[in-house]
Amino acid sequence: MPDTKITQLRSPQLQHQILLSRYLRGQQQEREPLPTDRSRKPYTEGIYRLFHTPVPLQLSQRLRPPLMLSTHIRSMASAASSFKYIIVGAGNAAGYAARQFVHHGVKPGELCLIGSEPYFPYERPALSKGVLMNPKARLPGFHTCVGSGGDRQSPEWYTEHGIIAKLGKPVTSVDATAKSVVIDGGETVTATEAVILATGAEPIRLSKTPGHDLKGIHYLRENDDGVALADALQANKDKWVMVVGGGYIGMEVAAAALTVGCKVKLVFPENHLMPRLFTPDIAKHYEKVFKDKGAVFFNNGRLCKAFLGDDQAYVRGAKICQNGQGDIEEDASLIVVGVGARATTALFKGQVDMDQRGGVVTDATLATSVTGVYAIGDIATYPLKMYNNRPERTEHVQNARETAAHAVDAIMTGSNEPYDYLPYFYSRIFNLSWQFFGENVGDNTVIGDFDPKLLSVWVKDGKVHGIFMEGPSADDTANMKNVARDQPALDLEAFRQCKTVEEGWKLLL
């Protein structure tokens, strides 16, 4: 942006943010005086050192740690208390919402992002698929929207677009009708046009299990959890790590632990992995991969009954009950719990209509029961158009991305287009990668044996309702989407006779 345009901006904070961003990008010449915002308090000592170090730094180094930059931006923007648009929660969905606001030409200073994590929005799935195994997979490397092939919206992207970020402190109360929120019991921020609620989900904690507060018990939801767990896995190489929970978080964490060089025990009560999606026939292929790598399974009715600690209050294992056959004690020097999540919506109770499971009920444009207030991502219970508008809450990243874009379209253009999501889920472990589209209802059949693919369909009333594939190509993915949408008729007996995945596809297309 030319300097004349910068000085035309009304807010000195915005002028300052743009100059600062240029400096970070190396566009501001090093010999020029560093941008300072004289209308604000001086930088904290940490910030001062970050920007005044005599050693030329790479951009990535200058941005570390993100907390400093976020704190800095927050301090610059704290005077503003009214914005056209506010997003509460600066996670995965919020990053995509910000992108869509920019796409629709939001003006500098109109949008404010408020998040309790001290980081700009990032692709949360990267925590279990990158951060745990790869020390180079760290922020700012996986800010939204890289997960869907979009631009990486680094902190300076927000600055350049005049998006005010108030990060590192939670919203502690909400007045939906007034479209205003209070941050950490202090600053009140009000929206004149729209508020988007995007507070995501939080892990269910085994807080009633004896020993739950021992050191060495981890959960995985936020970036800090991921980095702490990555360090803990490194420190526990060649030792036993216990993963409690057999869903996708449990599977991905177990795979990461094995990849890092830990030994793994998996504890979950169901009789196979991913019980909400996989059939036993699908699960057995993935279980074999884990077992071949040395993982030991404690499942089929077995539950973690208590965490056991040493005299330093550090976890040393767990007591597992064995389906009515007494308890056993299993050693582990680190335990990771992944037993599901629930919507982070306690703040919104009594403010907007909610369902019994804590979802914020929306219409087909993601609008809540209060005018001008929208809900996106994991918290939104929306009418799922392709299944007769049945209410659906979806804790999946693609839904976070798409609800975000859809709600912003409705806000910025007045569109009444109904949200039309195709249920989708994916996961990656080791060198495996699977995708699922549709719904897993009806009879299921599996073709193939990871050689290298596997194809599976759910058929109800003679039609395909759900389709699963290990190792899909881009063409396979496109075909899977079509199958899940079109629900073609399928002769299940003929499909069962197919010897290869390719033969199976011929019957589906």
Ligand SMILES: Cc1cc2nc3c(=O)[nH]c(=O)nc-3n(C[C@H](O)[C@H](O)[C@H](O)COP(=O)(O)OP(=O)(O)OC[C@H]3O[C@@H](n4cnc5c(N)ncnc54)[C@H](O)[C@@H]3O)c2cc1C
């Ligand atoms: C480890 C992991 C792996 C995953 N892998 C996959 C996958 O492979 N495939 C898939 O489809 N999905 C996956 N998911 C799920 C996916 O990440 C979520 O569906 C997605 O993040 C939802 O986006 P969201 O913005 O609704 O919530 P989030 O991304 O959780 O963002 C919500 C943000 O709001 C903040 N917040 C909460 N309360 C407040 C408050 N009071 N004030 C301010 N801020 C607040 C939170 O701290 C958080 O930063 C994974 C999730 C995790 C944790």
